[in-house]
Amino acid sequence: MKYKILAYIFFIVGTSDLLIKLFYGNIFSDLTEDYYEIANPILVFTPVLFFSLGGIFLKESKVSLSVENFGTSRLKYYTPQLICLVFVVLIFLFFTFNAQMNMENRGIDFGFGFLNQEASFDIQFSLVEYDGLDPYWWAYVAALLNTLLVAVLGIIFCTILGIIVGIARLSPNFLIKNAAAWYIEFFRNIPLLLQIFFWYYAALRALPLPQDASPLFGVTYLTIKGYYMPAFVWNNLNIFIYLVLAAIISIVFIRYYAIKLRDKEGKQLPVFYISAFLLIILPGLSFIIGGVSLNFEIPVLKQLSATSFIYDGGISVPPELIALTLALSLYTATFIAECVRAGIQGISKGQKEAASSLGLTTNQVLKLVIMPQALRIIIPPTTNQYLNLTKNSSLAAAIAYPDLVLVFAGTALMQTGRAIEIVSITMLTYLSISLAIAALMNWYNKLIEIKEK
Amino acid sequence: MSRFSFLKSDRSNINSLLFTGIILVTIGILDVSLNTFFKLNLFSFLPGITSFLFPFIIAMFGFHLIRIEFTGSKTIDILNKNINTSTFNAALTLLILFVVIKAIPPSLSWMILDANISGDTKEACTGTGACWTYIKVWFRRFMYGMYPNEQHWRINTAFLLVIGLGTFGFFATEKMKKFLALYYVFIYPVMAFMIIYYLISGGYFGLEWIETGAWGGLSLTFIVSFFCLIFCFPLGMILALGRRSSLPAIRYVSIGYIEFWRGVPLITVLFMSSVMFPMFLPEDFFMDKLVRVIIAITLFEGAYCAEVIRGGLQSLPRGQYDAAKSLGMGYWKMHVFVILPQALKLVIPGICNTFLALVKDTPLIFVVGLAELAGMLALAKTNPEWLGYAMEGYIFAAIIFWIICYAMSKYSYNLEEKYKTER
Numbered sequence: 001m002k003y004k005i006l007a008y009i010f011f012i013v014g015t016s017d018l019l020i021k022l023f024y025g026n027i028f029s030d031l032t033e034d035y036y037e038i039a040n041p042i043l044v045f046t047p048v049l050f051f052s053l054g055g056i057f058l059k060e061s062k063v064s065l066s067v068e069n070f071g072t073s074r075l076k077y078y079t080p081q082l083i084c085l086v087f088v089v090l091i092f093l094f095f096t097f098n099a100q101m102n103m104e105n106r107g108i109d110f111g112f113g114f115l116n117q118e119a120s121f122d123i124q125f126s127l128v129e130y131d132g133l134d135p136y137w138w139a140y141v142a143a144l145l146n147t148l149l150v151a152v153l154g155i156i157f158c159t160i161l162g163i164i165v166g167i168a169r170l171s172p173n174f175l176i177k178n179a180a181a182w183y184i185e186f187f188r189n190i191p192l193l194l195q196i197f198f199w200y201y202a203a204l205r206a207l208p209l210p211q212d213a214s215p216l217f218g219v220t221y222l223t224i225k226g227y228y229m230p231a232f233v234w235n236n237l238n239i240f241i242y243l244v245l246a247a248i249i250s251i252v253f254i255r256y257y258a259i260k261l262r263d264k265e266g267k268q269l270p271v272f273y274i275s276a277f278l279l280i281i282l283p284g285l286s287f288i289i290g291g292v293s294l295n296f297e298i299p300v301l302k303q304l305s306a307t308s309f310i311y312d313g314g315i316s317v318p319p320e321l322i323a324l325t326l327a328l329s330l331y332t333a334t335f336i337a338e339c340v341r342a343g344i345q346g347i348s349k350g351q352k353e354a355a356s357s358l359g360l361t362t363n364q365v366l367k368l369v370i371m372p373q374a375l376r377i378i379i380p381p382t383t384n385q386y387l388n389l390t391k392n393s394s395l396a397a398a399i400a401y402p403d404l405v406l407v408f409a410g411t412a413l414m415q416t417g418r419a420i421e422i423v424s425i426t427m428l429t430y431l432s433i434s435l436a437i438a439a440l441m442n443w444y445n446k447l448i449e450i451k452e453k
Numbered sequence: 454m455s456r457f458s459f460l461k462s463d464r465s466n467i468n469s470l471l472f473t474g475i476i477l478v479t480i481g482i483l484d485v486s487l488n489t490f491f492k493l494n495l496f497s498f499l500p501g502i503t504s505f506l507f508p509f510i511i512a513m514f515g516f517h518l519i520r521i522e523f524t525g526s527k528t529i530d531i532l533n534k535n536i537n538t539s540t541f542n543a544a545l546t547l548l549i550l551f552v553v554i555k556a557i558p559p560s561l562s563w564m565i566l567d568a569n570i571s572g573d574t575k576e577a578c579t580g581t582g583a584c585w586t587y588i589k590v591w592f593r594r595f596m597y598g599m600y601p602n603e604q605h606w607r608i609n610t611a612f613l614l615v616i617g618l619g620t621f622g623f624f625a626t627e628k629m630k631k632f633l634a635l636y637y638v639f640i641y642p643v644m645a646f647m648i649i650y651y652l653i654s655g656g657y658f659g660l661e662w663i664e665t666g667a668w669g670g671l672s673l674t675f676i677v678s679f680f681c682l683i684f685c686f687p688l689g690m691i692l693a694l695g696r697r698s699s700l701p702a703i704r705y706v707s708i709g710y711i712e713f714w715r716g717v718p719l720i721t722v723l724f725m726s727s728v729m730f731p732m733f734l735p736e737d738f739f740m741d742k743l744v745r746v747i748i749a750i751t752l753f754e755g756a757y758c759a760e761v762i763r764g765g766l767q768s769l770p771r772g773q774y775d776a777a778k779s780l781g782m783g784y785w786k787m788h789v790f791v792i793l794p795q796a797l798k799l800v801i802p803g804i805c806n807t808f809l810a811l812v813k814d815t816p817l818i819f820v821v822g823l824a825e826l827a828g829m830l831a832l833a834k835t836n837p838e839w840l841g842y843a844m845e846g847y848i849f850a851a852i853i854f855w856i857i858c859y860a861m862s863k864y865s866y867n868l869e870e871k872y873k874t875e876r
Contacts, residue, residue: 052702059701081702088706095733102732173542174535175549189858190851191813193827198851201834202844391718398820409724419728427717427725434716 007057014050021047048092052085099420114416115140121411123402125318136412143407144429150324150403151390157329158389159382162336169341180337188334193395195331200323200399207319210301210309219298221311226318228311230296240283240292247282251275320401324393332389336382343378344370376448383441387434394430404429467521471529474518481512485551489558509547516543575838587842588849591833595849598669598824604661608672611652615645615679634794638690642683649676665743669824671853674815677747677825682808684751689758694788696763707759714756719814722753727821746818750811757807765800766792799872805865809858826850 103110115137122132126142127149168180187195205224208214213223220229234240251274258269286292299314347370355369356362396403397410409426413419480495485508487493496504516537519529536546567582570589578584588595597605618641622633653676655662668676695707714722726749727742734740769792777787819828830846833839 052705055705056702077700081700084700084703084706098735099732102736105736171542172535172538173546175546176542179549185859186855189813189855189862191816191827191854193816193819194847194850194854197827197830198844198847202847205843394718394720395817397720398817405718405720405724409721413724413728419732423721423725423729427721430718430721431713431716435712438716 003057003061007054010050010054014047018047143404147403150393153325154328154389158332161333165337166340184334192331195327204319226316228299228316230298231314233295235293240286243282243286247278335385339381343374346377470518474515477511477515481508484508583845596670599667671826673825678812678815681750685755685758688755692759693762711756722749723821761803765796802865802869809861
């Protein structure tokens with residue numbers, strides 16, 4: 001009991017210490033300069049120390065019984081932990097102290113105030129409105145969105161490709177099986193950076209100039225300066241979106257109703273066909289009577305100077321984005337294909353036979369018996385691969401695609417010289433993306449794990 | 454007169470069906486081959502796109518005809534079973550065949566027939582194909598970076614020595630075997646470090662001092678990944694033990710460390726090592742860029758290594774721990790003599806995979822200005838005398854890395870299979 005109280009006291013002290021430091025600065029800063037310089041690095045980390053001590057006591061209150069059972073003496077229990085903590089704190093102190101000295105010598109002070117300053121550099125490609133007059137934090141947002149864009153595109157393409165290749169790997173057809181196997185062996189064993197370079201510097205450079213490009217699918221142009229496609233110009237977009245939402249909501253209700261009907265009366269509704277019908281008809285209606293119209297803004301060739309041409313209008317996808325997405329999805333798809341294959345192979349044949357002998361149709365066997373079990377095997381490693389893809393998207397910096405690393409840890413760092421703040425922000429961003437996905441995955445794993453009685 | 458149905462194969466006239474089918478498939482494939490190799494089109498009398506699609510259609514029809522169970526001919530049975538199980542499969546088979554046939558002539562002519570390899574200057578490249586002269590001229594740079602040409606024997610000797618010391622385990626006698634772990638984890642890294650430091654870096658024994666800025670090419674890839682591997686292994690072992698420790702403070706510190714490094718991309722770690730790390734060191738303390746990069750990658754890779762080793766520790770049955778404890782062994786005795794020797798053997802394939810990932814990650818050090826293979830390629834590509842040969846360079850690098858990584862992945866796969874049967 002006393003350990004618990006001690007733990008809570010330490011937690012409260014640590015929290016209040018942290019809050020005071022955050023809002024009022026160091027309370028001891030009024031003291032003399034000499035004292036402050038030595039003590040400040042230590043004082044920065046007092047909350048960490050308090051929290052760790054609190055954690056130890058909290059744990060102790062729970063395990064003290066088991067410790068006695070195993071006969072481990074108190075000394076053996078505390079000494080290694082204390083040494084470990086002191087070691088960690090000392091390393092941090094050493095780093096902080098040096099950082100403080102170095103920054104003082106170079107005349108920089110630590111702080112995140114620079115985020116509000118004018119960035120005054122340009123980003124080649126961004127999803128949000130950005131120009132050089134905007135502050136650094138807005139550049140950060142634009143760069144983060146670019147990173148997420150690559151990650152999302154890569155995840156979509158690599159999933160599609162990975163599933164196709166993974167299934168092809170199990171095909172009875174000798175040629176398809178081997179083609180898939182060779183694809184996997186080939187792309188998996190070449191460093192991703194080289195693949196990105198290959199696509200960007202070698203493959204995409206072989207594309208025609210804008211003025212020589214012949215249209216692809218009639219209205220899109222694949223040129224050395226990027227991929228130009230028509231933009232959608234919507235009229236009354238909100239009505240369209242409302243109707244799509246209405247269709248989705250009604251599908252949810254119909255599914256619910258169909259399950260009820262099946263449980264009560266044993267009737268099967270063709271839910272899939274009804275949903276498809278609704279999804280097509282309701283948005284379609286909006287075009288006919290809702291006053292929604294869709295136009296395309298088609299890119300047109302425009303002459304900038306005697307030899308320089310560009311396509312104007314529409315959406316332009318820069319070649320960096322194309323190269324990056326291609327390389328990332330081709331590379332990650334090999335791993336996803338292996339996950340899919342392992343998942344499908346992990347289901348024993350008996351499951352399929354048992355399900356068919358119960359009288360389920362082939363589709364039902366796949367949907368109700370095979371897939372739920374295969375997904376349980378497939379999803380955790382696949383999520384890991386998505387995570388890897390997101391982290392690998394930082395290689396964008398090597399071909400000057402304006403992602404988080406290039407814009408923030410590259411340009412912004414060069415301009416402000418605030419290495420510690422900027423690198424920590426970048427790392428923390430990636431770390432929080434990773435931890436968020438990991439937490440989501442753990443939650444999902446809990447959801448689908450086999451509930452044993 | 455027997456019935457002859459084209460639409461549905463039956464067994465009444467099996468031989469004529471097989472005969473027609475095989476002829477049709479052969480014609481289809483022959484036409485595509487003639488078309489690609491000799492620019493002949495057998496069906497040029499057909500209008501428009503039909504002449505292009507015709508071989509595909511007749512080959513599909515041929516496959517349809519020979520799709521009969523137990524034809525009596527072994528070859529056709531094998532064909533049916535492997536590439537002709539259904540219409541869809543037959544279509545895919547034909548697609549793959551045709552794509553391969555169509556892809557052979559351009560790639561062959563680019564890679565070999567129209568390529569140049571003789572000569573020493575750009576002018577030697579007159580053909581329309583690849584210019585392998587470029588690779589030939591730059592080969593030493595790609596392998597050794599800016600290291601002086603007459604000193605290359607030092608790198609070679611160092612590598613041979615390090616590899617030779619590494620094979621020590623194969624020749625060890627039964628008596629020496631118990632010291633192998635000690636040797637590989639502690640003695641070998643130190644010796645390898647000394648060899649590489651004294652031989653490649655020089656400055657002692659009459660060898661010329663060559664600064665790390667001149668190191669580069671594929672040899673730098675090996676140096677970096679080798680050092681990172683041997684240093685991250687002990688680190689990973691400590692972290693894995695820490696993560697499984699029953700002492701909360703040690704466990705949380707290990708978990709925090711592992712999750713932090715696993716959550717950030719390597720490129721930010723490298724940025725950290727090059728711009729942020731110098732700020733954390735005392736002012737007059739200079740640390741070489743290469744050393745900083747190796748430390749950063751070691752810290753990063755140590756977390757991955759820890760997870761692999763933890764997997765090995767977890768896969769040991771609980772009985773091993775209990776048995777060791779019941780013999781009165783303490784924590785360290787138990788781990789050193791009972792747990793780790795078994796666990797480490799189990800994780801060798803996993804470590805091999807980590808090393809594979811490490812080798813594939815190493816080109817990234819190019820981002821902080823170390824000229825390993827990718828860096829040398831970028832340098833050669835922008836050389837005004839050799840503009841426009843990026844493709845050859847990247848294909849060359851891809852082939853080299855592919856051979857290394859493929860061999861390693863096959864090796865680790867074999868090890869995995871071997872240990873699977875042993876247990």
